[in-house]
Amino acid sequence: MAEYDWIGYEGQLAHLRQARWTSENIPDARVKLRFDAIGAVHAAVACGVGCASLPCFVGDDDRVSSALPAAMCRLMCNVGC
Numbered sequence: 001m002a003e004y005d006w007i008g009y010e011g012q013l014a015h016l017r018q019a020r021w022t023s024e025n026i027p028d029a030r031v032k033l034r035f036d037a038i039g040a041v042h043a044a045v046a047c048g049v050g051c052a053s054l055p056c057f058v059g060d061d062d063r064v065s066s067a068l069p070a071a072m073c074r075l076m077c078n079v080g081c
Contacts, residue, residue: 002027005050011036018053 009019
């Protein structure tokens with residue numbers, strides 16, 4: 001996971017499980033941008049800026065973004081939706 005660029009969360013989204021997981025598991029040097037709006041994080045991922053742990057309600061119906069490989073999902077299983 002550390003070889004990928006990531007999009008992080010800040011501000012009012014810092015409390016989300018996905019934000020905490022990113023902070024705890026991704027080195028700061030790999031987090032290229034941080035946003036305080038889920039839509040902005042999603043847009044950055046859709047544009048290919050980097051990976052992000054998104055809440056399921058954002059990514060489930062997205063045909064542009066793709067889910068992480070199964071091995072990475074198992075590592076993130078505690079993140080939840």
